[in-house]
Amino acid sequence: MKHLLSTEGLSLGNAVRILDTAEEMAAVGDREVKKLPALRGRTVVNLFFEDSTRTRISFEAAAKRLSADVINFAAKGSSVSKGESLKDTAQTLSAMGADAVVIRHWASGAPHRLAATDWIDAAVINAGDGTHEHPTQALLDAFTMRRHWTKLAGLPSTGADLKGMRVAIAGDVLHSRVARSNVWLLRTLGAEVTLVAPPTLLPIGVEQWPCSVSYNMDETLEKGVDAVMMLRVQGERMNASYFPSTREYSRRWGFDDNRLRALDSLGLKDTIIMHPGPMNRGLEISAAAADSPRSTVLAQVRNGVSVRMAALYLLLSGDTREPAATLKESN
Amino acid sequence: MAEQSADNGTNNNATAGSTGTYLIRGAAILGAGAEDLLIRDGIIAGRGTDLSADGATIIDADGLIALPGMVDVHTHLREPGREDAETVETGTRAAALGGFTAVHAMANSTPVADTAGVVEQVHSLGRAAGWVDVRPVGAVTVGLAGEQLAELGAMADSRARVRMFSDDGICVHDPVLMRRALEYVKAFDGVVAQHAQEPRLTAGAQMNEGDVSAVLGLTGWPAVAEESIIARDVLLTQHVGSRLHVCHVSTAGSVEIIRWAKARGINVTAEVTPHHLLLTDELVRSYDPVYKVNPPLRTDADVQALRAALADGTIDVVGTDHAPHPSEHKECEWAQAAMGMTGLETALSVVQHAMIETGLMTWADFARATSFAPAGIGRLSDQGRPLEEGEPANIILVDPAARWTVDPSTMATMGRNSPFRGMELPGKVMATFFKGHPTVLDGKLNTPYRHPADAATAPAGGY
Numbered sequence: 117m118k119h120l121l122s123t124e125g126l127s128l129g130n131a132v133r134i135l136d137t138a139e140e141m142a143a144v145g146d147r148e149v150k151k152l153p154a155l156r157g158r159t160v161v162n163l164f165f166e167d168s169t170r171t172r173i174s175f176e177a178a179a180k181r182l183s184a185d186v187i188n189f190a191a192k193g194s195s196v197s198k199g200e201s202l203k204d205t206a207q208t209l210s211a212m213g214a215d216a217v218v219i220r221h222w223a224s225g226a227p228h229r230l231a232a233t234d235w236i237d238a239a240v241i242n243a244g245d246g247t248h249e250h251p252t253q254a255l256l257d258a259f260t261m262r263r264h265w266t267k268l269a270g271l272p273s274t275g276a277d278l279k280g281m282r283v284a285i286a287g288d289v290l291h292s293r294v295a296r297s298n299v300w301l302l303r304t305l306g307a308e309v310t311l312v313a314p315p316t317l318l319p320i321g322v323e324q325w326p327c328s329v330s331y332n333m334d335e336t337l338e339k340g341v342d343a344v345m346m347l348r349v350q351g352e353r354m355n356a357s358y359f360p361s362t363r364e365y366s367r368r369w370g371f372d373d374n375r376l377r378a379l380d381s382l383g384l385k386d387t388i389i390m391h392p393g394p395m396n397r398g399l400e401i402s403a404a405a406a407d408s409p410r411s412t413v414l415a416q417v418r419n420g421v422s423v424r425m426a427a428l429y430l431l432l433s434g435d436t437r438e439p440a441a442t443l444k445e446s447n
Numbered sequence: 448m449a450e451q452s453a454d455n456g457t458n459n460n461a462t463a464g465s466t467g468t469y470l471i472r473g474a475a476i477l478g479a480g481a482e483d484l485l486i487r488d489g490i491i492a493g494r495g496t497d498l499s500a501d502g503a504t505i506i507d508a509d510g511l512i513a514l515p516g517m518v519d520v521h522t523h524l525r526e527p528g529r530e531d532a533e534t535v536e537t538g539t540r541a542a543a544l545g546g547f548t549a550v551h552a553m554a555n556s557t558p559v560a561d562t563a564g565v566v567e568q569v570h571s572l573g574r575a576a577g578w579v580d581v582r583p584v585g586a587v588t589v590g591l592a593g594e595q596l597a598e599l600g601a602m603a604d605s606r607a608r609v610r611m612f613s614d615d616g617i618c619v620h621d622p623v624l625m626r627r628a629l630e631y632v633k634a635f636d637g638v639v640a641q642h643a644q645e646p647r648l649t650a651g652a653q654m655n656e657g658d659v660s661a662v663l664g665l666t667g668w669p670a671v672a673e674e675s676i677i678a679r680d681v682l683l684t685q686h687v688g689s690r691l692h693v694c695h696v697s698t699a700g701s702v703e704i705i706r707w708a709k710a711r712g713i714n715v716t717a718e719v720t721p722h723h724l725l726l727t728d729e730l731v732r733s734y735d736p737v738y739k740v741n742p743p744l745r746t747d748a749d750v751q752a753l754r755a756a757l758a759d760g761t762i763d764v765v766g767t768d769h770a771p772h773p774s775e776h777k778e779c780e781w782a783q784a785a786m787g788m789t790g791l792e793t794a795l796s797v798v799q800h801a802m803i804e805t806g807l808m809t810w811a812d813f814a815r816a817t818s819f820a821p822a823g824i825g826r827l828s829d830q831g832r833p834l835e836e837g838e839p840a841n842i843i844l845v846d847p848a849a850r851w852t853v854d855p856s857t858m859a860t861m862g863r864n865s866p867f868r869g870m871e872l873p874g875k876v877m878a879t880f881f882k883g884h885p886t887v888l889d890g891k892l893n894t895p896y897r898h899p900a901d902a903a904t905a906p907a908g909g910y
Contacts, residue, residue, distance in 0.1 A: 124662065203778050223780035224653075224664040225734030232733065233778075246782070248664030293664060320669070321661030 119231045119240040120427050122249040123301040128277070131304055135259050136274050137426035138419070144181065145422060155184035158215040158432055163205070164243075165191040165221040170393060170417070171243050171253075175218045178424035184432075187214070202226060206235035214238045216432055224248035224293075239431040247291045253392055254297035256423040258305055260416050261343055264388055279306035284336050286312040286369060287347030287400050288358075290319050294392045295347055299327050312336050314369060316358045333369055337378055345390040346371050346401045362399055372402045379410070388412050466840075466883035466896065468492075470500050474508035474844060476834055478810025484513060486840040489883035494836050508844050511877055512810055515818040516548025516579075516841035518830050520611070520640070520718055521694060521766030522791065524550070524581070526572060527565070528557025533771040533861050535569065538791070539578035541769070541860035543886040545791040546876040548841040549580035549822070549830045554591070555616045561586035561597035563605035570607035577895030578886050582825055585609040587628045587639060591617050596628060603635040610826040613640035615694055616741070618676060620646050625680060629689035638716075638824060640692040641680055643701070644742065648672035653782060655728040655743040663731060665781065668743045670698040677701050681708035681715050692824055693717040695768050697742040699752035706761045716824050718766035719753050721797035722788055722866055726750075730866070736777045736784030737866050740770075757816060758807040764821040767794045771862020789862040793853060795845065796872035803847075804873060810847075840883035846890075849875035859892065 117130060144152055160179040162172050172188065179186045189209070202221075209217060216239040219227045224246030231240040244250040258278065265281050266273045283302055289295045289311050302309050309327035311318065322329055330336045337344075349369075351362055359365045366372060371389060379387050389401070389410045397403045406413060471484040476494070485493035485500050492500075519542065525533035535552070542550050552569050554560035560569060566583035573581020585602035589595045591614045602609040612632060619625045619641060628639050649672045654660050656667025677693055681704065684691040696702065696717045705717045722740065727747050730738040738744060756762040770787025777784050790797075798817070802808040808816070822831025832838040850873055855865040879887035884896040 201775065201779055202783075203775075221780065223782040225782075226780045228734040229780060232735070246664050247666075296662070296664060319661035320656050320667055321658040324658045324661070 117431060119227075120251055120431060121227050121231055121240065121242045123251045123254050123297045123304070124249070126251070126301065126304060128304050131255070131258070131301060132275065132277065134255055134423065134426050134430060135262060137430060138255070138259050138422040139274050141181075141425040141429070142419070142422040144425075145418070151181050151183060153183045154429055155179070155182040155432055158184045159187065159213055160184045160216045160218060160428060161187045161189055161209050161214040161238075162243075163189045163209065163217050163219045165219070165226070166244070168220050168244065171220060174417070174420045175243060175424050177421050179428055181421070182425055182428055184428065202229065203233070203235050206230055210236040210238065216241060216428060218243045220244045222246055241427055241431065244293055246293065248293050249297045250293040251297050251301075252420070252424050252427055253294050254301040255427070256416055256420040257298055257345065257390060257392070258301055259419045259423050260390065260412050261307070261388075264412070265342070268386055277305045278302060281307040281343065282310070282341045283307050283343045283345065284310045284312050284341045285345045285347065286333060286371070288317045288349050288353065289313045289322070289347065290317045291350075291353075292347050298345065299325055303327070310336055310341070312369065314359055314365070317353070333375065334378070337375060337382060337384070340382070340384065341387055343388045343390055344371060345392075348392065348394065348396060349400045351396070351399070366399055370400050370402070371405045373404050376402065376405045376408060390416060392416065468500055468503040469506055469880070469883075469885065470498060470503040471506045471508045471513065471842075471844065474511050474513035476513045477814050478512050481509075484834065484842065486842070486880060486883050489840055491834060491836055491838050491840050491842075494834065506844070506878065510848065511844045511846055513834060514546070514810065514814050514843050514845060515831055515834060516843055516879065516881065517546045517795065517817040518821040518825065518827065519547050519550040519767050519769070519791070519794075520692070520764055520821045520824055521615070521720075521768045522550040522552055523555065523768070523770045523787070524552045524569070525771060526556065527568065531773050535572040535581060536576045537859060537861050538769070538771070539573060539576045539581060540892055541789075541791040541858060543578040543879050543881065544859050544876060544892060545793070546795045546843040546845065546879055547579050547791065548843075548879065548881045549582060549825075549827055550791075551582045551584050551611055551825055553615045554584050554586040554613060559586050559590050560584065561589050561591070563598065563601040563607075566602050566607040566609050567605050574898050577897055579881060580827065580830060582611070582827065583607045583609055584615070584640065585612045587612045587614045587619050588624065593617060593619060593621055593624065596624070596631065599628070599631055599637065600635065603637060610635070610637050611640050611692070611824070612637055613642065613694065615640065615642045618642050618644040618646060620676070622679060622683065626683050626687060629684055629691065630687045633687075633689050636826060638690045638692050640694050641676065642694050643673045643676035643680065645672040645676050648675075652743075653739070654731050655745045657728065657746060659728045659731060663734070665731070670700050670745070670749075673698055673742060674700040674704055677704050681705070681713050684715055685711065685713045689714065691715045695720050695723065695742055695766065696753065696756075696762055697723050697745050697749065699749045702752050702756040702761055706756070709761065716763040716820070717761070718764045719757055719762045720766060720768045721790055721794045721801070723753055724750060724757070724801040725797050726866055734781050736779065736781050737788070737864050737868065739781060739784050739786050740788050741786040754801060754805070754807055757802060758812065763816065764824065765794060765798055765816050766821070767791055769860070771860050772864050774863055777864050787864065789855070789858065789860050789865045791860060792858050793865060793867050793872065795876060796851070796874045797867065799847065799874040800872055840880050842880040843876055844878040846875045846877050847873065849873065851875060
């Protein structure tokens with residue numbers, strides 16, 4: 117891999133390698149001195165065209181634990197807000213000697229543009245682009261699921277995939293880069309994915325995706341599910357008539373207290389509840405669900421640092437770079 | 448194409464009333480048998496075998512096809528206002544090289560071509576350039592704002608003699624305004640060329656809505672946004688008994704609606720661009736904005752339906768929608784990029800590749816779709832004429848056996864945004880005769896035509 121742009125083209129081998137490396141990185145996080153010298157002297161730029169404090173500090177922590185120099189470049193208050201183009205920004209960072217660019221951008225495909233053009237030669241990591249993909253989020257979700265799934269089976273996490281695991285992803289799939297990245301990665305890892313959403317919040321063309329689609333949350337739970345991932349819903353979607361009201365959304369598609377109780381009555385004692393954050397408590401997830409022992413929300417945050425360390429390490433440490441012929445894979 | 452001058456006086460710059468004498472030897476006329484064409488003083492003076500003429504420049508057209516000069520119903524020349532993107536001079540040079548002898552310049556300039564003054568300016572810039580006929584298209588509404596009719600009559604009566612009106616780039620979406628425009632242009636035999644795009648269904652749209660947009664996370668541009676407007680407009684056209692032209696048809700569903708309308712006798716014509724005959728939304732997976740265009744590239748099923756429709760005449764004409772942009776408008780994120788592609792210098796080759804080499808059309812069909820029919824839509828009396836004695840000498844010679852690789856950096860247009868970059872395409876325009884004068888010879892730009900009234904003040908030759 118030269119870049120990490122999407123999970124759509126990520127092979128099973130590379131996906132498992134990132135997750136396994138993340139396990140090793142997690143072990144570092146448990147030590148008193150949470151730091152490795154692996155990327156000493158390398159420069160990682162966090163290039164954020166969209167506000168996202170959580171993702172930015174997660175990448176920053178990951179890079180610092182690997183001893184890389186970190187530069188944070190937020191588009192607001194910078195030359196970007198004065199009209200500088202992505203091309204000029206990229207060439208500027210290139211001239212400053214960036215080895216990796218972690219890019220968050222509101223425009224789908226912006227990381228692909230950086231990787232495909234000669235504007236900059238650095239490794240590009242997509243930290244979320246528009247409504248396209250958010251591959252490190254999907255990897256940290258898969259990491260969290262894999263730990264849970266292998267623990268139930270009494271097996272080691274390292275080397276495992278997610279064969280047989282039933283995952284429901286619920287909410288605004290249409291506008292979700294998290295959902296897209298998860299669908300592709302979970303398919304690759306062998307999980308069975310069901311998308312649960314109002315028809316207005318599913319993209320035209322979703323029938324081609326490697327998953328099933330349901331309009332009914334309760335039926336999906338009744339069929340049995342091992343992980344339920346709730347997606348953030350933005351209240352302003354209501355004004356565009358994607359759904360009639362936030363209350364109706366919450367009743368039909370949200371993970372409320374009734375559904376939390378339903379997991380117990382359905383005998384789904386090991387089902388976990390996931391959320392990429394930030395949560396709208398009371399809209400797509402109730403406070404009780406978010407705070408229940410089933411919730412993996414904080415574990416996801418913790419695992420995010422490990423997964424991002426793994427991605428940075430694999431892309432930047434010279435001896436693990438793959439030969440040019442296989443570099444295209446993640447494009 | 449060998450060329451020799453029989454005397455020294457004929458192949459220099461055209462002067463008033465005389466564009467010299469040319470004898471084209473052995474061209475396959477509209478792809479049929481080889482004949483000679485004698486061009487004298489702007490007119491086809493003879494057609495037959497073994498013609499001869501004293502003092503004529505002989506053009507050996509062995510292996511070449513003679514076609515009527517192409518007429519583009521849809522060109523963006525960008526002048527006035529965006530001379531950094533294209534000028535009338537550069538755009539019409541590209542047109543001549545592409546085999547055109549007339550182009551319709553769309554109204555979305557700055558200022559908008561919504562008054563007699565602006566259309567006359569564009570018209571006279573075209574005459575001064577002298578590469579092709581520049582026929583300004585007038586805006587339907589003031590400032591393309593979709594609120595109030597522009598002075599269509601004044602533009603029709605102006606020296607530019609506008610007959611085609613369009614808010615191209617923006618749909619005349621208000622049904623009442625569209626109805627009034629269709630009714631009003633009947634007064635001077637005009638036509639409303641509609642950019643069919645329902646604005647609410649395409650708010651923020653970035654690409655065709657379908658399997659690819661779902662994966663790429665780009666806001667979808669549904670086919671129904673085009674089709675619903677076409678359906679409404681053909682019914683309005685029937686109701687008021689007017690004439691409608693549908694710009695750049697891009698979907699299979701649109702083709703079905705137009706076919707239905709024509710079967711009912713509704714006076715509608717339709718256009719397809721070369722890029723919609725060849726490219727699909729799969730290319731958007733690269734996120735390279737060179738593939739960003741309005742209407743968007745669609746699916747292969749749409750491409751096949753458009754080809755069939757052009758072949759059977761449901762779609763009447765090829766229009767390039769030539770839309771040059773400065774590089775900074777394409778070297779950016781997809782969502783930030785401008786929509787549009789260049790097309791004048793690749794149109795013939797793309798249509799040959801997509802329609803003729805697939806066996807769907809003959810060169811005679813090509814002449815219909817690129818010259819006869821578009822001249823009719825624009826009401827151009829001296830363009831799109833048969834290659835017969837006494838007709839205006841707007842003629843191109845094409846080498847159908849040529850193969851070339853598209854390199855936007857060598858084009859005459861200022862735009863470098865060709866989606867065909869790097870493709871090998873067939874067919875090359877070897878000569879373009881505009882009003883009897885060779886604007887292109889040996890596949891290269893020659894000299895512009897000088898209109899008789901302008902000749903006295905024009906610089907002596909050269910460009």
